[in-house]
Amino acid sequence: MNTQTRQKIYLSPPEVSESDIAAVTAAMKSGWVAPVGPAIRSFEEAFEGYMGGGHAVALSSGTAALHLSLQLSGVGPGDEVFCSTLTFAASANAIIYCGARPVFIDSDEKSWNMDPNVLADALQKRAREGRLPAAVELVHAYGQSADIDPILELCHKYGIPLIEDAAEAIGATYKGKAAGGFGNFGTFSFNGNKLITTSGGGMLWTEHKDDAERARYLATQARLPDRGHLHEETGYNYRLSNLLAALGESQLSRLQERIEMRHEVFKAYVDGLADIPGVSFMPEVEYGQSTRWLSCLLIDETQSAVTRNQLIDRLQENNIESRPIWRPLHKQPVFDGSEFYGSGVSERLAGHGISLPSGGEIIGDDQSYIIASICNAFGL
Known part of the structure; x- marks a missing residue:
């Protein structure tokens, strides 16, 4: 295979259409190039429609959405938050921003997400000790929903708010409902490698209008409506810009199309690598639909x-980007000393897992090249 002239194949590059460009151009021509403008609310309303109701707040990143969700849940200095361990560092960084400490919960084999049984044991133990966490932060990894019902039931039992980190899971469902729409808050990322992108950006979702209004207030430097600049508490510069919101609404309109393309990519990998001994793929759970944001084996x-x-x-030698499954956060040096509950499922997944290029643009020749490269590496 000639790797010298082939352009690099990336893991999950942004996909921008002519209609996306037209939407941003129209926003620029409208004159609303400042961080405020009508496209922001329009994007939020479109997202509320996707979620089937509730209230959405467009923000500068998924991490910003997590940070505000934790604050609105009452998490503060000295608190602890139970958090999925098989995820990107941003999930736990937002806990640190609040002055709280993450406590990590292991994954299960069937979904690669937080194990409800491990969570149940941890909460029971903590209840006996009189030190329940201030919140549970549940991550839906790699485009697949965790098993939400038993986790939600545990949170209700112990009176603990549930925050869903659906940064990787827009479009995923749990029993027919959008992941991110079950807890007190749902948070989403529109980073450049996600199914839909606003370059950088995110969304906070909640069923409660008061919480959404509070989030907007904090995200806009906590500025009070006054003739001058009046502030009574610390806020943040977390709002999404009008231009990026226009891009987001345009991208959201083609979410299902992009999910279908990711499934097509995944199926081609399954078919093309079926004869390789010792290779298996991330399973899809029976209670929901994965987006196959990344094809993982x-x-x-x-x-x-x-x-x-x-x-x-x-693969790198062949100009193909791939990467290991997330290093569990309880094994990250920055979180050294954090408490962990589990049996090491996440460590086994991380030690043997790999994410392959998954964007819809690889369908056809590029994916055939990737599959041939993998087979060649295995001597087939």
Whole structure:
């Protein structure tokens, strides 16, 4: 295979259409190029429609949405928050922003998300000790919903707010309802590598209008309606710009199309790599639909002569981007000393898992090249 002239194939690059460009151009021509403007509320309303109701607040990032959700849940200095461990560092960073401490909960094998049984044991133990967490932050990883019902039931039982980090899971469903729409708050990311993008950006969702208004207030530097600049508490510069909101609404209109393309990519990997011993894929749970944001596979090194890292190196040599599954946060140096509940499922997944290029633009020749590169690495 000639790798010298082939352009690099990225993991999940942004997909921008002519209609996206037209939407941003129209916003620019409207004169609303400042951080305020009608496209922001229009995007929020479109997102509320996608969620089936509630109240949406467009923000500068998914991390900003998490930070505000934690604050609005009453999390503060000295508190602890239970958090999924198999996720990106931003999930726990937002807890640190509040002066709180993350406590990490292991994954289950069937969804790769927070294990409800581990959470139940941890909460029972903490209740006996009189030190329940201030919140539970549930991450829906790799475009797949966690098993929400038992987790929600536990949060109700112990009177703990649930925050859903759906940064990777816009479009995923749980029993027919959008992931991110079950807890006290749902948070979403529109980073450049997500299914829909606003370059950088995010959304906070809640059923409660008062919480949404409070989030907008805090996200706009906590500025009070006054003739001068009046502030009675600390706020943040967290609002999404009008131009990026126009892009977001345009992208949201094609969400289902993009999910279908990701499923097509995933199916091609499953079919094309079916004969490789020791290779399996992230399962899809029976209670919901995954978006297959990233196509993830596991390598059983007892059945394979190729390790996960060797495959990543070989793909890199062929100008193909891939990366390991998230390093569990309880194994990250920055969170060293944080408490962890579980049996190491997340560590096993991280040690053998790899994410492959998954954007819809690879369908066809590029994906055939990726599959051939993987087969070649395994000697097939």
